[in-house]
Structures are given as structure tokens and as C-alpha cells.
Amino acid sequence: MISTMNAPKIRFKKWLGKEGSAYAFLSMYALMFIVFIVVPVLVAFFLSFTFFDTIRVPKFNGLRNYIVLLTQDDVFMKYVLPNTIKFSVIVGPGGYLLSFVLAWVLAQLPRVSRTILALILYSPSMTTGVAMSVVWLTFFSGDQNGYLNSLLMNMSIIREPIQWLQSPQYLMTIMIIVTLWSSMGVGFLAMLAGILEINPELYEAGSLDGISNRIQEIIYITIPSMKPQMLFGAVMAIVSTFQAGAIGVTLSGSNPTPQYAGQLIVNHIEDFGFLRYEMGYAAAVSVVLLLMVLLFTRLANKLFGSEG
Amino acid sequence: MKAAIKQSFLRRYTGFRNSRINPKGFHVSQIKFYIVLFPLIVFMVLPIIFIFSHAFKPPDELFAYPPRFFVVNPTFKNFTDLFSKMSTSGIPVSRYLFNSILITAVTVLASIIVSTTAAYALSKKRFGLKKALFAINTVALMFVPIAVTIPRFLIIEKVNLMDTFLVHILPGLAMPVGLFLIKQFIDGIPDEVIEAAQIDGASDLMIYWRIILPMIKPAIATIAILTFQATWNNADISTMYINSENLKTFAFYLSTLTSTTGGANTVAGQGMAAAASLIMFLPNLIIFVLLQSQVMSTMSHSGLK
Numbered sequence: 063m064i065s066t067m068n069a070p071k072i073r074f075k076k077w078l079g080k081e082g083s084a085y086a087f088l089s090m091y092a093l094m095f096i097v098f099i100v101v102p103v104l105v106a107f108f109l110s111f112t113f114f115d116t117i118r119v120p121k122f123n124g125l126r127n128y129i130v131l132l133t134q135d136d137v138f139m140k141y142v143l144p145n146t147i148k149f150s151v152i153v154g155p156g157g158y159l160l161s162f163v164l165a166w167v168l169a170q171l172p173r174v175s176r177t178i179l180a181l182i183l184y185s186p187s188m189t190t191g192v193a194m195s196v197v198w199l200t201f202f203s204g205d206q207n208g209y210l211n212s213l214l215m216n217m218s219i220i221r222e223p224i225q226w227l228q229s230p231q232y233l234m235t236i237m238i239i240v241t242l243w244s245s246m247g248v249g250f251l252a253m254l255a256g257i258l259e260i261n262p263e264l265y266e267a268g269s270l271d272g273i274s275n276r277i278q279e280i281i282y283i284t285i286p287s288m289k290p291q292m293l294f295g296a297v298m299a300i301v302s303t304f305q306a307g308a309i310g311v312t313l314s315g316s317n318p319t320p321q322y323a324g325q326l327i328v329n330h331i332e333d334f335g336f337l338r339y340e341m342g343y344a345a346a347v348s349v350v351l352l353l354m355v356l357l358f359t360r361l362a363n364k365l366f367g368s369e370g
Numbered sequence: 371m372k373a374a375i376k377q378s379f380l381r382r383y384t385g386f387r388n389s390r391i392n393p394k395g396f397h398v399s400q401i402k403f404y405i406v407l408f409p410l411i412v413f414m415v416l417p418i419i420f421i422f423s424h425a426f427k428p429p430d431e432l433f434a435y436p437p438r439f440f441v442v443n444p445t446f447k448n449f450t451d452l453f454s455k456m457s458t459s460g461i462p463v464s465r466y467l468f469n470s471i472l473i474t475a476v477t478v479l480a481s482i483i484v485s486t487t488a489a490y491a492l493s494k495k496r497f498g499l500k501k502a503l504f505a506i507n508t509v510a511l512m513f514v515p516i517a518v519t520i521p522r523f524l525i526i527e528k529v530n531l532m533d534t535f536l537v538h539i540l541p542g543l544a545m546p547v548g549l550f551l552i553k554q555f556i557d558g559i560p561d562e563v564i565e566a567a568q569i570d571g572a573s574d575l576m577i578y579w580r581i582i583l584p585m586i587k588p589a590i591a592t593i594a595i596l597t598f599q600a601t602w603n604n605a606d607i608s609t610m611y612i613n614s615e616n617l618k619t620f621a622f623y624l625s626t627l628t629s630t631t632g633g634a635n636t637v638a639g640q641g642m643a644a645a646a647s648l649i650m651f652l653p654n655l656i657i658f659v660l661l662q663s664q665v666m667s668t669m670s671h672s673g674l675k
Contacts, residue, residue, distance in 0.1 A: 083574045084495035088503070091488035094544035097529070098522065099513055105521035164410070167403045169391050179407060181662065182415045188599055188654035189421070195628050196647040197417045200424070212436045243414065248547065248596070248669075255669035258392050265391070290673020297511050297674060298547075304514045328516050335520040344520055351517045359512045 103352065109345035116339050127346035138347075141322035142330045145234065146354075149326055150303045152238050154358070157245035158299040162292075164246065165254040166280065180254060187247035195312050198240055202226040202313070227314050230323030236313060237324050241306045249298030256291030257284060289366045296362035304328070304355055327351050418651075425449075425648035432640050448645035455642065461615045463623060467649070470620035473538040474601045481597040482590055484543045489552035490582050494564055495574075504553065508674070510546040519610075526611055537611045538619070542601055548593040554671040555589035556582060589671075591664035598657055603650065624650055 110127055112120035131138060164183060168176045189197075201209045204225035211223040226232050260283070268283045285292060310324025311317045317333055319325050325333075327347060335344035393400070424432075426444035453463055491497075492504050515522075522541070531537040559582070567577050583590070608622035627643040658665070 081495075081497035084491045084497040084500075087487045087491035087495065087574070087578070090484045091544065091549060092503075094484065094540060095507075095510070095546075097525065098541045098544045099510055099546075101525055102518035102521035103513075105524065106518050109521065164407075167407055170393070170403050171400055172393050172395050175404075177662065179411060181659065182411055182418075184658070185418050185655060186414055188603075188658065189418070189651055194417075196424075196624075196643050197420055199628065201417075201420075207433065207435055207437050209437050209439070216436060243417070246414070251665060252669045252672040255666050255672065258666075259670045260391065262391065288673070291669075294672045294674040301512055301514055305516050307516060331517070331519065341520055341524075348517045348520065351514065355512050355514055355517075 106345045106348045106352070109342050110349045112342040112345075114340075114342040114345075116341055120342065123342070127343050130343070131346055131350070137318075137322060137325070138330060141325050142327055145322075145325055146307075146327045148234065149238060149241075149307075150358075153241045153245065153306065154299055154303040157242050157303070158249070158296060160242065161246055161250040161295060161299070162253055165250055165257055166284065168254055169257040180251070183246045184251065186244040187250075189244065194240070194244065198236075198313065199227070202236060204228060228320050230321040233310060233314060233319060233324040237309050240313070241303075241309055244306075245299070245302065247298065247302060249295035249302075252291050252298070253288070253295045256288035260284065260287045293362060293366040296366060297359055300355060300358045300362065304351065308332075327354070421644075421648055421651050424644040427641070427644065429641060432644070448641035452642045452645045452649075461618075463620075463646075465616060466618060466620040466623040469617065470602060473535075473619060474598060477539045477542050477601045478594050478597045480539060481543050481545060481548065482593060485545065485548045485552050485593055486583065486586070486590065487578065489549055489556055490578050492549070493553045493556035494559075494561070494582075507546050507549055507553075511550060511674075513546060515541075523610060532611055533613045533617065535617060538601070538604075538607055538617075541607070542597060542604075545593070545597065545600075548596055550674075551592055551668055551672055552586060552589045554673070555586050555668055558671060559585055588664035588667045591661040592668040595657055595661055595665060599654055602653060620646070621650060 109120060111122060111124060113123045113126070114120040168180055168183075171179070186194075203209070203211070204223060204227065206212060206215065206223045208223065208226070210226065211220070214220045215223070224232070226236060264283050264287060265279065268279060273279055273282060304327075307326040307328025310319045310326060311329055311332075314320055314324060317329050317337065319329065328351070331344045331347045331351070334340045334347065420439065423439065423441045425448055426446070427441045428443055428445045428447060431438060431442060455463060492500060492507075526532060526537060526541075531540065563581060564577055567581055572580070603621055605619065605621040605625040608618040609625070612618050612622075624643065624646045627639055627646060
């Protein structure tokens with residue numbers, strides 16, 4: 063009788079002895095992970111079905127936020143969504159392709175010059191945020207003292223200084239250039255390491271099998287042998303593209319950006335969340351953003367995943 | 371001897387040995403790569419050079435017309451200005467810098483401990499949820515923190531972290547990329563090493579401390595860099611979660627400089643912003659240069675299957 067009473071206890075003790083230490087090792091990370099990643103995502107999901115102005119208790123309103131987002135939010139449909147798609151299609155795959163090409167070219171160089179050049183390419187990604195804005199704000203400054211204005215006026219291409227960062231027709235292009243400039247980050251380093259790891263014998267075997275030029279080599283040997291790094295690089299590219307969303311507000315100095323020209327989905331969230339205090343609606347936009355990231359990552363998985 | 375020289379000459383300047391990936395030395399066939407890289411390298415490096423050059427410009431060069439890229443009469447005036455000034459709220463700039471250094475140091479250290487312990491368990495321990503937990507972390511690689519700014523804000527308010535020192539540190543500790551990279555790296559350590567230690571009676575903590583940590587130094591260096599960059603450059607936490615001026619960071623102070631100079635355009639402000647951005651950038655660069663070979667050896671384990 064006693065032994066059956068204690069059976070669960072004994073089993074628990076046995077389990078604790080076997081697996082307890084593993085969970086102990088995991089506990090600190092798990093706690094931070096749950097508090098700062100899992101719970102925020104769940105809360106965003108929950109709030110997206112409510113009306114919440116931060117003062118009163120969230121009021122459930124079903125799919126209302128999503129319906130409004132899709133049918134009544136003119137700014138979202140007319141500016142934010144097209145801008146986000148344009149920005150992420152150019153910066154995401156564009157930056158990714160650029161990282162791969164640069165990593166491949168660097169791999170063709172000897173160690174010392176490769177290391178120096180890789181450092182130069184990587185260094186802009188370290189300046190993300192504030193230090194970067196000093197440089198670019200000075201360069202694109204709207205008066206005649208701005209570097210670009212002064213350069214173009216010297217060359218007599220323009221007569222009057224242009225308000226680069228306040229002009230709807232230029233802002234998006236500048237955002238894309240600045241983001242591409244700083245996009246050679248962790249993914250780029252991973253792909254460079256991946257290319258360098260490939261067994262040279264594969265190339266020799268390839269040339270015996272009739273691979274005659276470098277393009278064929280890249281398609282049939284390099285990329286297939288570094289698929290895992292390609293996928294890691296792709297995930298990093300997608301995440302940093304969406305994470306870079308604040309750039310338009312940093313450059314133009316205002317949210318919303320001039321005539322919504324640089325308004326991305328991230329700015330839209332902040333606009334509704336922190337400027338209008340419509341947290342429920344902002345949460346719905348967040349959920350849409352997370353779904354977009356998920357969708358793009360799925361796509362990358364199809365291209366480079368080992369199961370695909 | 372002569373033949374050897376001739377051989378190496380041939381190798382270098384003809385297509386005799388078509389050097390491919392990771393060549394040992396210079397070869398004429400590499401010139402085309404340098405030519406392709408040149409314009410891009412210039413585009414990438416000019417803004418970096420600008421950060422250096424701008425920081426040492428005296429006021430008349432900062433506002434010279436036409437603007438000059440390189441500094442002519444370098445001066446430390448911007449730096450002395452920066453450190454002699456008080457911010458508008460009466461906090462000396464050195465206080466922000468001290469906060470940043472302390473916060474970054476603590477976060478990097480904590481992040482190393484939190485990620486390596488978890489990675490050790492995920493890589494080498496056997497337990498029921500192992501596969502599931504690693505899969506969850508892999509999904510979290512695509513987590514975009516900026517998307518959940520609002521719920522995070524609400525949670526930080528609920529757990530009373532508002533306006534505390536800890537709010538600078540804790541959110542940065544859950545770093546799925548860091549855990550992922552370290553776990554992949556530990557996977558490279560053969561199980562036999564750990565089994566041998568277990569037979570000798572080593573406890574889990576001993577194995578972690580004496581065997582795992584010394585063997586994964588490159589991965590530790592990598593996560594140190596990633597955490598450093600994320601923390602050191604972070605101005606958002608000070609903006610959103612901190613009210614007391616004496617708990618804010620240097621990155622935050624720089625962001626106030628650039629926003630006020632954008633409107634008011636004060637002469638001293640521009641120079642100070644330039645000096646401050648160099649101070650922001652330089653530690654990133656130094657740390658990466660020191661640790662870059664470790665980072666590269668970690669990255670070769672970065673594959674996502």
C-alpha cells in the first residue's frame with residue numbers, strides 16, 4: 063500500500079535524477095525566452111482580437127481589427143503595404159544575393175586581403191542605429207551644405223539644393239541604399255565561412271565530370287554543398303529586413319514619414335500603438351508582420367531546406 | 371632553386387594552377403575580383419572613414435561650404451566639448467558613458483552564462499523535450515523583436531521592471547541566434563569526451579565548466595560580439611523604459627544630440643554628435659577585429675538544416 067502511494071513520488075525522483083539537471087541548465091534561458099519572446103507574441107495575438115486603449119480593460123471585439131485593417135485602413139493599403147513589399151523585396155533578396163556574391167568573391171582571395179575586405183564589408187552592420195544616422199543625415203542634408211547637394215550642384219546637375227530626406231520621391235530609395243549598406247551582417251559571415259568550408263576535392267571531381275566554368279561550379283557544387291548556411295543567411299536576411307523598418311523614421315525625423323513615402327509596417331505599428339494608443343489595432347498589425355516573416359521564412363525553407 | 375622560382379612565377383602569373391577557393395597567395399587571376407570589389411568596398415568604407423574624419427573637424431570645417439570630406443586641421447575640441455558639457459537635464463556625459471559600459475559588460479557576461487548553459491543542455495543532455503525545445507528556438511530565430519514592442523512594454527510594466535537597471539539587461543538575454551550558434555558548436559564536441567569525464571565521476575557542472583567552456587571559446591567570442599553590438603548600440607530601451615536620466619545610456623544621449631541638431635542646428639551640437647558617434651562606433655570595431663577569427667570558426671557551424 064505504502065509503495066503504491068509513493069510510486070509517483072519515486073518516479074518523479076527518478077526523473078529528477080535523470081533529466082533534472084538538463085532542465086536546471088535550461089532554466090535561465092527558458093525564463094528569459096518565455097518572458098520576453100513567448101509571452102509578448104501570445105499577448106500580441108490576444109490583444110489583436112480586442113479594443114484596448116491602455117486605460118480601460120481590453121474589450122473583446124473578434125476579428126474587427128483585422129477586418130478594419132483589410133477594408134478601411136487606407137493608409138495601410140495605399141502606402142504601408144506597398145512600401146513594405148517594395149522595401150523588403152529589394153532589401154531582402156537583394157541584400158541576400160549581394161551577401162552571397164560578395165562572400166563568394168572574397169573566398170577567391172588569399173587570407174589576409176580576404177580578412178581585411180570582409181572586415182570593411184561587415185563594419186557598416188555594426189553601426190546600426192544612432193551612429194549611422196549622423197553620417198547619413200549629414201550626407202543627405204537638405205541645405206547646400208549637404209554632401210550630396212554640394213556635389214551635384216558643383217557638377218551643375220542641380221541648381222537648388224534638394225530636401226532629400228523630406229521628399230516623398232527620394233526617401234524610399236535612400237532608405238533602401240542605407241539598409242543595403244548595412245546588410246552584410248551575421249548571414250554574410252556565415253555564408254563566407256560556408257564557402258570556405260567546402261571540400262576542394264568536390265571541385266576537382268566536378269571538373270572531371272565536365273563542369274567547365276565558375277557559374278556552373280556555383281550552381282552545381284558551391285550552393286548545394288552549403289545549403290545549411292544559405293538557409294541560415296536567408297533567415298538572418300529576412301529578420302534584419304523587417305527589423306530595419308524604423309529607418310524611414312530615423313532618416314526623415316518624423317512618424318508618419320513625409321506623405322507616408324517611407325512608411326513601413328513597423329512604423330504603422332508604432333503610429334497606432336504609441337501615438338494613437340490603439341493597442342489592439344496595433345497588435346493586429348504586429349500579428350500580420352509576424353505572419354509575413356513566417357511566410358518568407360517558409361519560402362526560404364522550400365528553397366534551401368534539407369527536407370524540401 | 372631556379373626551377374622552384376620559375377615554378378612559383380608560373381603559378382602566380384599564368385593560369386598554370388587555377389587557384390580557386392581559399393588560395394594560398396596572390397595570383398593574376400584574382401585581379402578581376404579586386405576590380406569587381408573595388409567600387410563596393412569604396413561605397414561601404416567611405417561612411418566609416420567619414421565617422422573618423424568628421425569627429426576631428428573644427429567648427430569652421432564642420433560647416434564649411436562647399437563641405438569637405440576629409441579633415442584638414444584635426445582637433446580634439448569636439449571631444450573636450452562633449453565631456454565638459456552637461457546634458458540639458460544636468461547629467462554629465464561621462465555618466466551616460468559609464469552606464470553604457472557597465473550595462474554592456476554585465477549583459478555580455480550574463481548572456482554568455484545563460485546561452486552556454488542552455489546550449490550545453492540542448493546539445494549534450496538527454497531529456498524528453500530536447501528536440502521540441504530546440505525546434506522552438508529555431509522557429510524563434512525569425513522572431514522580430516520590433517514587432518512586439520507593445521506587448522513587451524506592457525509586460526515590462528507588469529513585472530515592475532520600468533525604470534530599473536535590470537530592464538537594460540534582461541530582454542537581451544533571450545537571444546535565439548546566440549543559443550543556436552553555440553548549440554551547433556557544442557555538437558562538434560565528441561560525446562566520448564563527456565562520457566569519459568562522467569566515468570571519472572565528474573558532475574554536470576564540472577563538465578560544463580572544465581570541458582565544455584574551454585572547448586567552445588570561439589562560440590563564446592561570437593555571442594559576446596553579438597550581445598555587445600545589440601546592447602552597446604541600443605537607444606530604444608532608454609527611450610521607452612527609463613525615466614530617470616541617470617539610468618540612460620550613451621547611445622540614447624547620442625540620439626538626443628542628432629534629433630536636436632536636426633532642428634536647432636547648433637554648431638557645438640554637430641561637433642559633439644560627430645565625436646559621440648565615433649565613440650559609439652570604435653568599440654564595435656575594436657572588439658570585432660580582435661575576435662574575428664573566432665567568429666569565422668563559429669560561423670562554419672552555423673548551418674540551418
